[in-house]
Amino acid sequence: MSNVTDQNSTVINDIPFGYLICHIFTLLSLSVGILISSMTLCILIFYRRSYFDVATLLTCNTCVANLLLCVTIGDLILSGLYGDRYLGSVNIVTPPNRWCITRYVLMCGFIASFYHSYILQAANRVFRVIFYRHKFLQNYLLYLITISIQWFISFLIIMPVLFWNVILYLENEHYCQAPLSSNSTFYTAFTIYFIPLLIMIPMYIWIWLHIRRSTSNTLRKQQNLRDFLVLKRLIIQMSVLISVGFPIMAIWIVYLITGYLHPYTHRIQWLTVSFGLACISVMIILLTPNLKNVLCNIIKSVTRLQTNRIIPAGEIMNQTRNSATNLC
Numbered sequence: 001m002s003n004v005t006d007q008n009s010t011v012i013n014d015i016p017f018g019y020l021i022c023h024i025f026t027l028l029s030l031s032v033g034i035l036i037s038s039m040t041l042c043i044l045i046f047y048r049r050s051y052f053d054v055a056t057l058l059t060c061n062t063c064v065a066n067l068l069l070c071v072t073i074g075d076l077i078l079s080g081l082y083g084d085r086y087l088g089s090v091n092i093v094t095p096p097n098r099w100c101i102t103r104y105v106l107m108c109g110f111i112a113s114f115y116h117s118y119i120l121q122a123a124n125r126v127f128r129v130i131f132y133r134h135k136f137l138q139n140y141l142l143y144l145i146t147i148s149i150q151w152f153i154s155f156l157i158i159m160p161v162l163f164w165n166v167i168l169y170l171e172n173e174h175y176c177q178a179p180l181s182s183n184s185t186f187y188t189a190f191t192i193y194f195i196p197l198l199i200m201i202p203m204y205i206w207i208w209l210h211i212r213r214s215t216s217n218t219l220r221k222q223q224n225l226r227d228f229l230v231l232k233r234l235i236i237q238m239s240v241l242i243s244v245g246f247p248i249m250a251i252w253i254v255y256l257i258t259g260y261l262h263p264y265t266h267r268i269q270w271l272t273v274s275f276g277l278a279c280i281s282v283m284i285i286l287l288t289p290n291l292k293n294v295l296c297n298i299i300k301s302v303t304r305l306q307t308n309r310i311i312p313a314g315e316i317m318n319q320t321r322n323s324a325t326n327l328c
Helices: 017-047 054-084 098-129 140-156 159-163 183-212 218-258 265-286 289-307 313-327
Strands: 002-005 011-013 168-170 175-177
Touching: 017 054, 017 265, 017 289, 054 098, 054 140, 054 175, 054 265, 098 140, 098 159, 098 175, 098 183, 098 218, 159 183, 183 218, 218 265, 265 289
Parallel strands: none
Antiparallel strands: 002 011, 168 175
16 A cells, blocks of 8 residues: 655555545635635626625625635645545654644634624625615725624634644644534634524524515615515525535534544535535625626627637727626
8 A cells, every 4th residue: 555665664655545536526626616706806806896885895705705715725635635645654643833723723713704704794784674774884984894893803703712722633634623522612613603693594584574574665665675686695695604514513513422533524524615615606606696797798708809809809898897887
């Protein structure tokens, strides 16, 4: 099984086929998430900068959190892939270094910020539908400040895990993590997963009940119908958000009950999480009509540019920008 032995007796092994498959598909999913999130940010910033409204700002916030989370998990998976080459070597076991611990804290912070970004989107819908008369609740500067506070809180709530000094190096996984049986894991799961869901779900129910009530204002009815469509799209995304965290929660609960973890457990966990993040990246585009239309216009313009060299490139870009403007 072993291929190379150096002077220090560190054995380089063939990576188990199942491990390799999990790593490859996980990295592919993360690559899709990184690519689409980056593309979405470019479209929102460069093609919609002239009318960068609150909804666009909140979408950008979610994309940034998704992008950073995918990058951090990708680095973790690459570390595991490298470590699997030395599986079984007695000399590869290392104590948790500073970056190993920092990466775990960053990952938890990005997960928290990712879920918190959807809390802001839900709050924005509440303000638009229920408190629409209070115009200051749609103030752009207010959301800039709120997003800054959101990122600060996301990392602030993770700091106790760092101070408790419970983060360990997992020898078989080749990255750092708090033990599943520790109180810090319960604290992390509760603060970055359960609390955001417990905040978002009542908001969506509140909006849904409010929209169902009839109103004599025809214009307001039309606005509520548009908000209801947006609400349905957000609920779809929230369902995916729940599914993203479900494998981790299921693994944690099973471990607490049985005290046993299958060797493939963590690898399948990150595979499902990365696939969920990739799906959310795609859904942000597909479930945001203006964003989807702008992307379609860009693709059509590039296609026309390749098939018809007579049209100047600058004119095509202007047509794309004008089309994007007319869509909003």
